[in-house]
Amino acid sequence: MSMVPPSLLCLGLCLSQSTWAQKGNLPPPRITALPGSTVPAKSHVTLLCQGPKQAEGYRISRVGSPEPMDKEEQITSRKTNALSIAEMTSGKTGLYHCSYQRGGRWSQFSDPLQLVMTGAYDKPSLSSMAGTVVSPGEKVKLQCVSKINHDVFILTKEDGDHVTQNQSSVPHDGGRQTIFLLNPVSSTQAGTFRCYGAFRDNPYVWSQPSDPLQLQVEAPTAWHPSVETQVRLSLAALLLLVMVVLLAEAWCSQGGPSVKSDEPPPQWTDKRR
Template identity: 45%
Template sequence: MTKESAGLYICSYQVGHAWSPQSDPVPLVMTGAYDKPSLYSVPDTVVSAGQGGSQASFIMDPVKSTQAGSYRCFGHFHKTPYVWSHPSDPVQLQVKGQPVTITCSGHPNAEYYQISKVETPGGSAQKHVQLGNTFHHPFMTKEWAGLYICSYKVRHAWSPQSDPQPLVMTGAYDKPSLDSVPDTVVSAGQRVQMQCFSRVRFDELLLVQGSGLQTPQKSSFPPRGGSQASFIMDPVKSTQAGSYRCFGHFHKTPYVWSHPSDPVQLQVKDTPTASSQPPTTDVEEDSAAGTPAGNAVRLGLAGLVLLLLLAVLAEAWLSWKTPIHVTHEDP
């Protein structure tokens, strides 16, 4: 291998008189042309910049468990991009998760506890027999994710096994995105669609409400790549209001999830009932008549009618008295 041979290569083939389209270019790199650089991992190692030379930083934020492994770095010049330096010494990056504690509740007189990871296709069961009812591991890894069961021993008899409980590791892959359609503020009874999308081609996407209810959905694969799933609430209820996030995972590792999406806060407003609607015009008029002003109007009208009746009676009385009046004359 020489520096002149380094570069990009393409190929094609001939059938009869026709040549095929060219292949995608493939780089051929020559290493070892210059002294090796040095590589460090921060924050585990504190590095002071030296005088002269060159340096670069490669950021993993946030770092994922899938990025654990061996790393090396090389250097090259722009005019010879496929002629590299010797590799740096390798740096082994270990990505540790949060501490894991599994507790088994049993009889007060239990002597031993057995906490087991349920065997999965392609995996093996792990059993831990111990005096205490708590199993602790200093950090979470993909190997610890799965279903767990436990049992306890009293004298010479072991109890039935507990129901399996899942232990999920999150943060293994890039986070998906989550959107609420038509909006994040809706009325009860509307149709709401939560759309989860990831650039990673996950087998399944999950919608999680708060820290509890999980709704899995098989992914579809749009032409633009990645994976997506829609979670329908039709009709949406006020009890479904809250904070939502979505995750992605693969079928072969169902308890190793991605980072969570950014949360979406769904607000569901109650629909007004008939009893809370404003009163109709007729009711308004009736209620207005029952107010002090309405009562005053009615009293005034009643007084006027009473005066008219008295006037009519007085006139009738006078006309009745006149005809029976007799004048006495002397004989």
């Protein structure tokens, strides 16, 4: 097998990277929201597009929109571009992505960021049908209920940005409900949960969050009897010992079990012979 000269190998790699860049296949940046992507109505939020140090400019746009929301602000020489939304409204919700410019070319789009506005409807209620302290491996059902006829309910964990489940609702007592299943539950699922209600025709506008539900996942503790229980167990053991002694004495006083001999009975001999 012939060896490829290092110079040709380097040339090949350079041409490959150049071709990759010319096709616009620069690695995608990362888009985040501060303080979070689940934003109360009329609150402030900032979108950040983070790319490599060599980036020459950035732009942020809503998925489905061909142009950036603000060209002058989006295409800049800053390494990390920020889009500031002073007051969150339903018209600014949706999926956002961003890209960066390098060498006159634009990178791939980042993964989409779901920007949600909360507080549009009254809050639902969230409860655990197995209690708030459960054991690992247990089947846990979280029930989200609302008097409003929401099409879907969303379960989030901790800071409200981590969507755990999104499920359709069913009728319940004049309103709607859904059951979120955690099966089997593990220690990593412990934390603070909330649920929201929404409608399919406006999926990024949610209700107020439910009151927080703190779920604890704890292994069963070893059984430690109380002092009173220990005394009772000791008395029971002593009584059992006394009964055994009495039974043994009664058995011995009766001579114990009869012993049967396997030897044949003695034979009588005639002494007159």
